[in-house]
Amino acid sequence: MTAAALPLVHAAPTFALELAYWQETLIKVGVLLAVIPFGALVLGYVYLLKMMSHMQSRLGPMEAGPHGVLQLVADGVKFLQKEDIFPERADRFVFAAAPMIVLLGTFLVYVVVPAGPNLVIADLDVGIFFALGVASISVIGVLMAGWASASKYSLLGGLRSAGQLVAYELPLIFAVVGVAMQAGTLSLQGIVAYQAEGAIFGFDAIGLPLIIPQFVGFALFMISAQAELTQTPFDMPVAESELVGGYHVEYTGFRFLLFFMGEFGTAFALSAIAATLFLGGWYVPGIDPGTTLANVVGPIALFLKTMIVAFFIFWARISFPRFREDQLQGFAWKWLVQIALANVLLTGLFMELF
């Protein structure tokens, strides 16, 4: 677990135990495999089942476990028992590969998200660039699913998804450009370190969460992430009332479960990235990032910040109606891209001036 590239003032703590490369890798893969179902389950239960139910004046699941905490586990078991159906005219190989590719994109995003000064799977120098790049791999999976299902509804959903992702990739990246310019690095650890060391006009008790100077970028990032995740104001690819589920309408059982996990896993991953970029990531004010304590508190802090960000994603999902595809494209190209460019320009100006 390297932390050598960090521009931290405080040296990252070194662990007493030394692990072989294969041991380290094994642990990393294990953690990664555990984090995605965990994130998907937590988001699905806390926000999709419970918060949504309470906002809609109902209780939600109450039977499986206390307050229905095991509902999603029960659902997962149910999905495993379902028949695995291939549509007659489906392209079997592509059809089977699509959910894996969606999930692959989700897995790779977690690789660069740091949960503590040492707790990162790979602290790439181009971390955020990598994260945004692999996050859009899932589009290919969605497009494959839409095409291979040999269903008109799926095809419409897949094409909508492709158009939408192309439109929203741009503001998403430009929103991050402002952050990267200000922090002066693309490494997520570096961005966390910048926020930990910064000060708001000399007041340095809470560092400098980049949401304060980059609030426009944060808003842009959240809107684009919402579109990237195909959550409700932008959920035309799924569009239950029009396309009956869009690209995954023909999927059953375990493959559908993979799509579900991919959707919520990515929601968790993008929330974690937003928390890292704008809310200081694993950094907790008052805890010295150079101590081992930061490694213990870091994951908890990151989790809580991620949940805060995810709350907004799901809040919008529950509250808003859906855009139409052409309105969405207009919104992306006519407004978001321009605002994002202006944000980059202003960030540059302010950096020169102050």
Place this chain on the structure above:
Amino acid sequence: MTAITDRQQLAYIAGQAAEARVNVELETEGMLLNIGPQHPATHGTLRIVVQLDGEQVIAADPVCGYMHRGYEKLVEVRKYPQINTLVNRIDWLGHFANEVPFVLAAEQLMEIEAPERAQWIRTILFELSRIANIALFLGDMGVQLGALTPVFFAFRDREHVLNLMEAASGGRFHPNFNRIGGLKDDLPKGWIDETRQAMERIRRFCDELETLLMGNEIFEARTRGIGVIPPEIAQSYGLSGPNLRASGVDWDLRRDVPTPLAWQHVDWKVWTHPDGDSFARYWVRLQETREATRIVDQLLDGLPSGPIMAKVPRIIKVPEGEAWVSTENPLGEMGYYIVSKGDTGPFRVKIRSASFNNISILPWLLKGVYVPDIITILGSLYFILGDIDR
């Protein structure tokens, strides 16, 4: 009333041209998409065959009849009191309102009139069923547009109205409360106070939806200017009810056709909207729900005392003759044409239900819109499958 306007002809020509362009010039094929019979947006088994160019509709053809239950034939082999329980299943959300025009038609043939109190209570329950019906529309429109929350609010507040229905008649959905010559029972004790509270709740619900859904920019962007029906077109296709009033035609059977029911005794307003688009249809229905709560409140204030049943023979035989009575039901004009041969059951009954005419405009209306707008338009026209297929 002109049957075909220039605008309609232009739209038709444009549609034909689009078809020709797709098929010949670009040498691409339109995609034929079956929306329904099993599709969540048709809330039932309506099937719409649309021909698409990308996401744009070139032609749309509604196919109905998947749920045809043969009401007109069924009522021929039943006695008059039995028909009551059958017809309130036509528009299953407007339950009570379905019974009223039939009972009025039978009463008209028998030349009896229900006592005044019965007529007032009928009017109250009629308006309650309108509220129960339209409240669900107000929420469901959100679901059609992708907003999941409003429909749960609608279910929550509609329950208060259904409870009132149950308290009065014993049935939440199918009250079967009308009798030829009056009503089955008088209102239970305490019902009037409860109704006032429920009306207060419904008004709050309307305010809530006005801010939650109608004030939403995305909702406006999705509904304004979508599915515009000009007044002449609406009339020539036989639209009725809120769909017609949303096109600016000031026509309401409650006000314009004298019935023995109690609407003329209270102060209320017919709401119209000049735009004729999906937003207007939503707006008109929202105002109508509010207006219905006002009507109920006033009727409760002035409810006369007296019997609730006229003197009718034990075995009902309707004298020979024909009668047509239609009322302004939640979905639009609903009427029964009864032909009697002096028997215990009708010889022939023609049922005119609103939804069948309301969706007949779809081939004209859906031309040139996008796929998501199909759902918006279907939602805003608001049909009940049972009311289409009977």
